[in-house]
Amino acid sequence: MIEKQKNYVTRFAPSPNGWLHLGHAYSALLAARHANAHDGKFILRIEDIDTGRARPHFVDGIYQDLAWLGLTWPTPVLIQSARFDVYEAALRKLRARDLVYPCWASRRDIADAIADMPGGVDNWPRDPDGAPLYPGIYRDIDDTERQSRMWRGGGYAWRLRMDKAIAEVENQNGGPLFFTELADGQPRKIRVNAACFGDVVLARKDVPTSYHLSVVVDDAAQGITHITRGQDLRAATHIHRVLQVLLDLPAPQYFHHALIRDPSGRRLSKQAGDPGFRGLRHDGYSREAVIDTLPAPLGTGALL
Ligand code: GLU
Secondary structure, eight states: OOOOOTTOEEEEOOOSSSOOOHHHHHHHHHHHHHHHHTTOEEEEEEOOOOTTTOOHHHHHHHHHHHHHTTOOOOSSOEEGGGOHHHHHHHHHHHHHTTOEEEEOOOHHHHHHHHHTSTTTGGGSOBOTTSOBOOOOTTTSOOHHHHHHHHHHOOOOEEEEOHHHHHHHHHHHHTSOOEEEEOTTSSOEEEEOOOGGGOSOEEEOSSSSSOHHHHHHHHHHHTTOOEEEEEGGGTTHHHHHHHHHHHTTOOOOEEEEEOOOBOTTSOBOOTTTTOOOTHHHHHTTOOHHHHHHTSOTTTSOOOOO
16 A cells, blocks of 8 residues: 555656657556556646647647547646746746856857867766767856857857856755655655756757756646656756756656667667557557556556
């Protein structure tokens, strides 16, 4: 018997830039199951800030596929692309504290700067997701140059001054930060180490926010107490905790579940073109059969 938590709210927050695959089905069903076990709420949120890749038919596909799985969720559904002003307001708070700075560097500029470093790209540090750390090109330019570049226009991103952000949150918190991970059996306190991500982008050149910024803003706005999502996003939680403290947002608890892999051990992904599970539906598989392909505690794990 689990101990029920009061006012449990969790969510499934897909990005509509492809069809949902079995990994999404697992994540959504697991979140709904957790909510149910605590007499809590399961919320759906559409994370469509990537306006270059998000498509309305994928949003419809999400609604149809989740309904086919037997899930229900409160409406209206929060759509992130309708909330850019809210994310901009959060960014303004960080600007007011000089915690972010504009960055004009293109991918090419960043790659060139790293290649010019003494050890070259092979010795340059990478973040936990494997991306090379930002080499600080526009971080310490003087104020006059920054202002005149901003006046000139042209696209720029906003990056978090990570070292300053960490110093402020640890100061505010009276010591190091932690987040609670629930997926390891017993609840586990994990010490936040966001420095290994360097100066992450909080607003992109083409979009006035980023995943990290909008996800923490919306988890708080929707009163999410428990975040259920894949292990691929566990490292990002270190950044999210820092932002939550900077923006004075509550700390949810986290359940980062294992990722679904195909029989060869490769994890499913939209990018790799894994067919959505709607294909299985069209091929005549029943809802029960599809759920049975998922690992425990939802199915027997006999991936199709
Ligand atoms: N929108 C993200 C995705 O589809 C998930 C975000 C989250 O669960 O925090 O990968």
